[in-house]
Amino acid sequence: xxxxxxxxxxxxxxxxxxxxxxxxxxxxxxxxxxxxxxxxxxxxxxxxxxxxxxxxxxxxxxxxxxxxxxxxxxxxxxxxxxxxxxxxxxxxxxxxxxxxxxxxxxxxxxxxxxxxxxxxxxxxxxxxxxxxxxxxxxxxxxxxxxxxxxxxxxxxxxxxxxxxxxxxxxxxxxxxxxxxxxxxxxxxxxxxxxxxxxxxxxxxxxxxxxxxxxxxxxxxxxxxxxxxxxxxxxxxxxxxxxxxxxxxxxxxxxxxxxxxxxxxxxxxxxxxxxxxxxxxxxxxxxxxxxxxxxxxxxxxxxxxxxxxxxxxxxxxxxxxxxxxxxxxxxxxxxxxxxxxxxxxxxxxxxxxxxxxxxxxxxxxxxxxxxxxx
Amino acid sequence: xxxxxxxxxxxxxxxxxxxxxxxxxxxxxxxxxxxxxxxxxxxxxxxxxxxxxxxxxxxxxxxxxxxxxxxxxxxxxxxxxxxxxxxxxxxxxxxxxxxxxxxxxxxxxxxxxxxxxxxxxxxxxxxxxxxxxxxxxxxxxxxxxxxxxxxxxxxxxxxxxx
Amino acid sequence: xxxxxxxxxxxxxxxxxxxxxxxxxxxxxxxxxxxxxxxxxxxxxxxxxxxxxxxxxxxxxxxxxxxxxxxxxxxxxxxxxxxxxxxxxxxxxxxxxxxxxxxxxxxxxxxxxxxxxxxxxxxxxxxxxxxxxxxxxxxxxxxxxxxxxxxxxxxxxxxxxxxxxxxxxxxxxxxxxxxxxxxxxxxxxxxxxxxxxxxxxxxxxxxxxxxxxxxxxxxxxxxxxxxxxxxxxxxxxxxxxxxxxxxxxxxxxxxxxxxxxxxxxxxxxxxxxxxxxxxxxxxxxxx
Numbered sequence: 089x090x091x092x093x094x095x096x097x098x099x100x101x102x103x104x105x106x107x108x109x110x111x112x113x114x115x116x117x118x119x120x121x122x123x124x125x126x127x128x129x130x131x132x133x134x135x136x137x138x139x140x141x142x143x144x145x146x147x148x149x150x151x152x153x154x155x156x157x158x159x160x161x162x163x164x165x166x167x168x169x170x171x172x173x174x175x176x177x178x179x180x181x182x183x184x185x186x187x188x189x190x191x192x193x194x195x196x197x198x199x200x201x202x203x204x205x206x207x208x209x210x211x212x213x214x215x216x217x218x219x220x221x222x223x224x225x226x227x228x229x230x231x232x233x234x235x236x237x238x239x240x241x242x243x244x245x246x247x248x249x250x251x252x253x254x255x256x257x258x259x260x261x262x263x264x265x266x267x268x269x270x271x272x273x274x275x276x277x278x279x280x281x282x283x284x285x286x287x288x289x290x291x292x293x294x295x296x297x298x299x300x301x302x303x304x305x306x307x308x309x310x311x312x313x314x315x316x317x318x319x320x321x322x323x324x325x326x327x328x329x330x331x332x333x334x335x336x337x338x339x340x341x342x343x344x345x346x347x348x349x350x351x352x353x354x355x356x357x358x359x360x361x362x363x364x365x366x367x368x369x370x371x372x373x374x375x376x377x378x379x380x381x382x383x384x385x386x387x388x389x390x391x392x393x394x395x396x397x398x399x400x401x402x403x404x405x406x407x408x409x410x411x412x413x414x415x416x417x418x419x420x421x422x423x424x425x426x427x428x429x430x431x432x433x434x435x436x437x438x439x440x441x442x443x444x445x446x447x448x449x450x451x452x453x454x455x456x457x458x459x460x461x
Numbered sequence: 462x463x464x465x466x467x468x469x470x471x472x473x474x475x476x477x478x479x480x481x482x483x484x485x486x487x488x489x490x491x492x493x494x495x496x497x498x499x500x501x502x503x504x505x506x507x508x509x510x511x512x513x514x515x516x517x518x519x520x521x522x523x524x525x526x527x528x529x530x531x532x533x534x535x536x537x538x539x540x541x542x543x544x545x546x547x548x549x550x551x552x553x554x555x556x557x558x559x560x561x562x563x564x565x566x567x568x569x570x571x572x573x574x575x576x577x578x579x580x581x582x583x584x585x586x587x588x589x590x591x592x593x594x595x596x597x598x599x600x601x602x603x604x605x606x607x608x609x610x611x612x613x614x615x616x617x618x619x620x621x622x623x
Numbered sequence: 624x625x626x627x628x629x630x631x632x633x634x635x636x637x638x639x640x641x642x643x644x645x646x647x648x649x650x651x652x653x654x655x656x657x658x659x660x661x662x663x664x665x666x667x668x669x670x671x672x673x674x675x676x677x678x679x680x681x682x683x684x685x686x687x688x689x690x691x692x693x694x695x696x697x698x699x700x701x702x703x704x705x706x707x708x709x710x711x712x713x714x715x716x717x718x719x720x721x722x723x724x725x726x727x728x729x730x731x732x733x734x735x736x737x738x739x740x741x742x743x744x745x746x747x748x749x750x751x752x753x754x755x756x757x758x759x760x761x762x763x764x765x766x767x768x769x770x771x772x773x774x775x776x777x778x779x780x781x782x783x784x785x786x787x788x789x790x791x792x793x794x795x796x797x798x799x800x801x802x803x804x805x806x807x808x809x810x811x812x813x814x815x816x817x818x819x820x821x822x823x824x825x826x827x828x829x830x831x832x833x834x835x836x837x838x839x840x841x842x843x844x845x846x847x848x849x850x851x852x853x854x855x856x857x858x859x860x861x862x863x864x865x866x867x868x869x870x871x872x873x874x875x876x877x878x879x880x881x882x883x884x885x886x887x888x889x890x891x892x893x894x895x896x897x898x899x900x901x902x903x904x905x906x907x908x909x910x
Contacts, residue, residue, distance in 0.1 A: 230876075230891070231891070232638045232877065235639075341885070344907045345907070370878070371880030371881065372873065372874070372878070372879045373881070374879075376686060376688075377685070378685035382685065385684050392879070392881070394880065399871065400881070403708070403710040407871070412909075413908070413910075416909075417883070417910075425883070425885050429886050520816075520818070522811070524813075534811040534812060534813065537807075537818045539827065539828050602849070607820070609845055611751065611809075611845050612751060612780075612782040
């Protein structure tokens with residue numbers, strides 16, 4: 089194997105085979121989800137044809153800045169990361185937990201409604217694959233599993249897409265989560281636009297993935313083609329935004345009193361945008377309601393954010409009153425305490441928290457200030 | 462009260478733990494053994510602080526007379542503890558009433574005697590002051606904790622949904 | 624599927640769904656604290672059983688859930704008790720319930736008191752306010768196995784004489800051989816013959832040796848902080864001191880993120896912790 093990062097066997101399909109792949113997945117009962125353009129942003133939603141993909145568009149991202157820009161080619165996956173991650177499908181922002189009548193007869197939501205769901209994610213970036221594997225640990229590796237997550241996750245088919253460019257907020261390379269997907273996928277694509285042809289290299293991660301490759305017009309990829317794709321991926325990994333991650337967990341937990349926490353707290357609006365767009369943030373709260381005559385009650389689970397004032401509130405007080413402590417909780421959780429909890433960092437370097445922070449707080453530069461001074 | 466009888470007992474009081482025999486003898490010369498029946502006052506607010514007590518048995522309540530609210534009990538003291546330090550600081554007057562909740566056995570130390578000895582024997586005076594500072598520090602700490610009203614979330618302020 | 628972390632799971636009931644249980648009895652311990660006794664429900668087809676120090680998520684119809692320590696005797700699991708301080712919406716809803724009403728229960732959750740580690744040792748229990756509730760099952764267990772332990776010292780502080788919980792039990796425990804019970808209140812009146820002063824003052828009246836002693840502490844965090852200082856002054860090491868901590872909890876099973884204290888989830892790593900595992904986290908503010 090040449091040093092292009094690919095592992096045999098690698099296949100090649102022409103770009104118009106994408107539709108055949110979508111069709112095959114849908115014929116096999118999968119709901120195909122992928123990137124589309126909506127509200128002037130690229131977001132993940134249901135797709136049925138390749139025409140739904142944001143072909144020829146890219147995004148420009150920076151702190152507190154996001155906009156779509158036309159590309160000068162027809163790339164299907166020529167953008168970076170969409171606003172929201174796949175989290176919204178695996179772990180919906182709101183879910184009814186149960187309904188109960190006043191006589192206490194529980195009307196549990198239809199038994200295992202999620203286990204019958206079959207989603208196919210089209211275009212999962214390597215950083216997002218890592219995020220999914222992190223949430224797998226959070227929700228399914230401990231004594232109590234999240235049944236809903238497990239159900240959806242069980243039926244999931246993943247088509248990864250390797251990155252051939254990087255956004256200005258991306259830092260997957262230094263987080264060692266990208267730009268190339270190595271595992272946790274069923275199929276992995278690399279999009280190449282050569283002067284004469286527009287094709288994808290295709291790897292499969294398991295037999296299920298392989299069975300879909302067999303249904304495509306695929307040829308074996310040449311060494312040269314792998315080298316071309318490998319070069320594109322390698323170039324995407326040359327990111328200017330970097331974090332020295334190895335000592336960060338230890339340094340952050342040792343510097344809970346660093347003055348920078350106060351400085352950043354003055355900027356932070358505690359809006360919680362970063363936690364909503366973060367592909368690994370998993371905190372939730374519950375909401376209890378009754379109907380008007382009080383004959384039945386409903387309990388819903390909703391995404392929560394450690395930035396909300398009520399997050400650490402108890403009957404006798406509040407453990408995190410200040411925005412300083414709430415910002416610090418989020419950063420130290422992502423980049424430090426998560427390791428002890430789940431054996432992995434809670435950050436994958438997708439950069440969404442930087443892009444979608446309304447005041448442009450940059451987690452990298454904050455961590456640098458705290459760990460390097 | 463024979464002072465040589467007291468020396469041995471004084472030695473066992475926690476307040477005087479590990480004190481030099483010589484200093485204990487000095488203290489003993491100012492000490493006497495006292496008993497207060499249940500319901501008696503050891504002293505009242507405003508009176509001259511002529512004694513302090515090393516409690517051996519029983520319980521004493523410190524009370525503040527708060528006119529329209531009656532007597533308020535601030536703290537109780539029991540065996541092994543020290544009662545009173547107003548003798549130490551001019552103008553040597555008690556700030557609270559001390560009430561025997563139960564029959565109290567104590568060593569009473571004569572303050573005038575003690576002040577005189579402290580003035581002439583600075584080593585003794587320093588040792589007493591050092592031990593009193595510790596008591597004061599602990600009691601101040603306890604008072605601060607009491608002030609925090611740590612169990613007090615229910616009364617008055619209502620907290621939000623748990 | 625790919626090499627994911629998901630394995631074929633055995634089918635168990637959703638831990639987020641409460642099981643409903645009938646209230647057998649309601650006892651008002653003080654004017655704002657009450658104990659609900661319920662017929663313990665079968666959970667996942669198994670009879671309910673718990674370890675001292677564990678808690679349940681108790682659900683009041685339509686109002687929500689509150690994390691409540693189980694306060695009854697673990698050797699009698701057919702009826703379980705929750706002693707509840709009426710402070711918020713959920714606990715106020717629970718306070719209006721009567722015999723025959725139902726509550727939802729999820730649990731038992733969390734790590735309990737180190738009863739077995741205390742075998743052959745003295746046990747020093749220091750508790751304040753409602754903090755005695757999670758310790759009551761531990762005290763029942765210690766006394767049931769009386770011969771296996773050395774001295775049992777119970778120091779308990781409350782706000783006022785009217786706020787004292789479990790007066791009958793305290794009285795009964797004090798009569799058990801080699802069990803010392805000392806009670807104090809922060810605010811007394813002339814009808815109160817007992818101690819007045821904070822719970823840490825009680826160390827003056829009892830001989831507590833650090834050697835071969837396990838300390839179990841539960842109360843408001845500030846009270847525990849002062850107690851820990853007092854224990855350390857007496858030579859206790861942090862691995863001899865156990866605390867039960869309180870944080871906001873929504874799920875009770877480590878999935879909602881609310882109860883984190885640094886890397887710890889209070890609900891599943893605690894609520895009872897060995898002090899040496901959390902002291903560095905409690906020293907910092909707002910972790």
